[in-house]
Amino acid sequence: MNLLPGWVAGLGYLVAAVCFIVAIKGLASPRTARRGNLIGALGAALAVAVVLLSTDFLTTNLVIVLVTIVIGAALAVPVARRVPITDMPQLVALFNGIGGGAAALVGIVELSQHEVLGIEGDAMAPVAMATGIGIGSLTLVGSIVTFLKLQGWMTSRPVVLPGAPVLFGASVLVTVAAAVAVAVTENIWWGVLTLVAAGAFGVLLVLPVGGADVPIVISLLNATTGLAVIATGWAVDNVLLLVAGTLIGAAGTILTLAMARGMGRSVAGILFGALRGGSTAGSTEASDRPVRTATADDVAVTLAYARRIVVVPGYGLAVAQAQHTIAELVDALRERGVDVVYGIHPVAGRMPGHMNVLLAEANVDYDLLVEAGDVNPTMPATDVVIVVGANDVVNPAARTEPAAPIYGMPIIDADAAGQVFFLKRSMRPGFAGIENELLFSEKTQVLFGDAKDSLAAVLAGLTSA
Structure with missing residues (x-):
C-alpha cells in the first residue's frame, strides 16, 4: 500500500533535489559549508522517506528497513564522531x-x-x-x-x-x-x-x-x-x-x-x-644534509619584531593536532599589531579544504585564510614565513626541477620572504617523497619536534618577551 499519492511523492523528490543543489552551493565556501552539509543531509533523509512511503516496500519489508537503519546508525554515528x-x-x-x-x-x-x-x-x-x-x-x-x-x-x-x-x-x-x-x-x-x-x-x-x-x-x-x-x-x-x-x-x-x-x-x-616508467613518489628516507636549527626562543624573538608573517599549514599540523595552539600564537601576534595571515595551498593536507576545516575547528577567522595565488604577491614584503607540517607546497623544486614529481605545481613562494622557519619532526621528505632545497637555504631555520609542543614553547617565549 502506498502511503503517499504520486503527486506528493513527486513534490518530495523535487524538494530533495533542490536541497542537494543548495547543499553543493553551500559547500563552496567555508562560511556556508556547515549549513550546506545539513541541508544535503536533510534532502537525503527526505528522499529516503519519500521512497519508503510512496511504494509498498515499507509495508512488506518493515523489519528489514528498521534493522538496516539501526545497524547503519550504530556503525556510522560512532565513526563520524570519533574519526580524527x-x-x-x-x-x-x-x-x-x-x-x-x-x-x-x-x-x-x-x-x-x-x-x-x-x-x-x-x-x-x-x-x-x-x-x-x-x-x-x-x-x-x-x-x-x-x-x-x-x-x-x-x-x-x-x-x-x-x-x-x-x-x-x-x-x-x-x-x-x-x-x-x-x-x-x-x-x-x-x-x-x-x-x-x-x-x-x-x-x-x-x-x-x-x-x-x-x-x-x-x-x-x-x-x-x-x-x-x-x-x-x-x-x-x-x-x-x-x-x-x-x-x-x-x-x-x-x-x-x-x-x-x-x-x-x-x-x-x-x-x-x-x-x-615515471613515479609519483620518491624516497621516504630522512636526509642527512646539515640544516640551520633554531630554538623556540629564537623563533619567538624573531616573530616579536616582525611586521608581517605568513603561516603555511600542512598535514603535519593535523597530525600533531596543533590547530588550537597555532591559532593562539597567531592571536597573540595580532594583539601585538603584527600582520599575520595563513597561506592556504589548495592541495595542502590530504584533500581540498583540509586546512580550512582544520583551522575552522580552532575558530580561526575565515578572513585570515588567504589562498596561495593571493598570498604569493605579498611574499617579498613578508618578514617571516612559518611552515608548520608542510613541505611539498613550498618546495621550489616545483619550479626548478623538471624531473621532480611535483614539477609544474603552483606552490606558495615561501622562498621569496625574508626568513623561513620550518617546524618539523624529522628530515623525512613530504608526501611526494622528494627533498626540499628550501630547508638548506641560508634564510631557513628548522625547529625540530612535535608541532604542538614547539608552538606552545614559541607562544610561551613570545608572551615572556
Missing part, C-alpha cells in the same frame, strides 16, 4: 566506495529480478544495470585501495605489478565484454563477471598512483560514484537518483580537474605516469 581530522580523507574515500558498492549491488539485484522474474521494461535498463555494476564495483574496490594507502596499511608509493599494462588492458577488455553480455543476455552470471573484472580494474587503476596524487584519485572516484548512481537511477526508473548522480559526477569531475590544475599535473599523467 587527520583521517577525514580516508573516511571520504570509504564514503565514495560505499556509494559505488551500493550502486553495484542494486544493479545485481535488478539484474537477478529481470532474469528470474522475467521483468520487461525499458530496453536501456539492462545497459544501465551493466554500467552501474561495472562502475560501482570499480569505485568500491578503487576507494578501498586509496583508503589503505592513506591509512598507511599499505605503501603509499606507486605499486607497478609485472606486466601491469597488459593486466590493465585485459581487465578493461573483460569488463567491457562482460558488461555487453549483461546488456544483451540479462544473465546474472555475466553480471557477476562484470563485478569481479571491474573490481580488478579498480585495483590496477589505483595501485600505480602514489604520493600526493592519491587524494586526486579519491576525487576522481567520487565522480565515478556519480556515474554509477546515474546508471542505477535509470535502471530503477528513479528521477531523483539521476539528479543526485549528475550532481555528484559533475562536482567530482570539476574538483578533480581543479586539484590536478593546482598541482600542475594532468589527470592522465597522475593515473598512468607510473605505468610509463
Whole structure:
C-alpha cells in the first residue's frame, strides 16, 4: 500500500533535489559549508522517506528497513564522531566506495529480478544495470585501495605489478565484454563477471598512483560514484537518483580537474605516469644534509619584531593536532599589531579544504585564510614565513626541477620572504617523497619536534618577551 499519492511523492523528490543543489552551493565556501552539509543531509533523509512511503516496500519489508537503519546508525554515528581530522580523507574515500558498492549491488539485484522474474521494461535498463555494476564495483574496490594507502596499511608509493599494462588492458577488455553480455543476455552470471573484472580494474587503476596524487584519485572516484548512481537511477526508473548522480559526477569531475590544475599535473599523467616508467613518489628516507636549527626562543624573538608573517599549514599540523595552539600564537601576534595571515595551498593536507576545516575547528577567522595565488604577491614584503607540517607546497623544486614529481605545481613562494622557519619532526621528505632545497637555504631555520609542543614553547617565549 502506498502511503503517499504520486503527486506528493513527486513534490518530495523535487524538494530533495533542490536541497542537494543548495547543499553543493553551500559547500563552496567555508562560511556556508556547515549549513550546506545539513541541508544535503536533510534532502537525503527526505528522499529516503519519500521512497519508503510512496511504494509498498515499507509495508512488506518493515523489519528489514528498521534493522538496516539501526545497524547503519550504530556503525556510522560512532565513526563520524570519533574519526580524527587527520583521517577525514580516508573516511571520504570509504564514503565514495560505499556509494559505488551500493550502486553495484542494486544493479545485481535488478539484474537477478529481470532474469528470474522475467521483468520487461525499458530496453536501456539492462545497459544501465551493466554500467552501474561495472562502475560501482570499480569505485568500491578503487576507494578501498586509496583508503589503505592513506591509512598507511599499505605503501603509499606507486605499486607497478609485472606486466601491469597488459593486466590493465585485459581487465578493461573483460569488463567491457562482460558488461555487453549483461546488456544483451540479462544473465546474472555475466553480471557477476562484470563485478569481479571491474573490481580488478579498480585495483590496477589505483595501485600505480602514489604520493600526493592519491587524494586526486579519491576525487576522481567520487565522480565515478556519480556515474554509477546515474546508471542505477535509470535502471530503477528513479528521477531523483539521476539528479543526485549528475550532481555528484559533475562536482567530482570539476574538483578533480581543479586539484590536478593546482598541482600542475594532468589527470592522465597522475593515473598512468607510473605505468610509463615515471613515479609519483620518491624516497621516504630522512636526509642527512646539515640544516640551520633554531630554538623556540629564537623563533619567538624573531616573530616579536616582525611586521608581517605568513603561516603555511600542512598535514603535519593535523597530525600533531596543533590547530588550537597555532591559532593562539597567531592571536597573540595580532594583539601585538603584527600582520599575520595563513597561506592556504589548495592541495595542502590530504584533500581540498583540509586546512580550512582544520583551522575552522580552532575558530580561526575565515578572513585570515588567504589562498596561495593571493598570498604569493605579498611574499617579498613578508618578514617571516612559518611552515608548520608542510613541505611539498613550498618546495621550489616545483619550479626548478623538471624531473621532480611535483614539477609544474603552483606552490606558495615561501622562498621569496625574508626568513623561513620550518617546524618539523624529522628530515623525512613530504608526501611526494622528494627533498626540499628550501630547508638548506641560508634564510631557513628548522625547529625540530612535535608541532604542538614547539608552538606552545614559541607562544610561551613570545608572551615572556
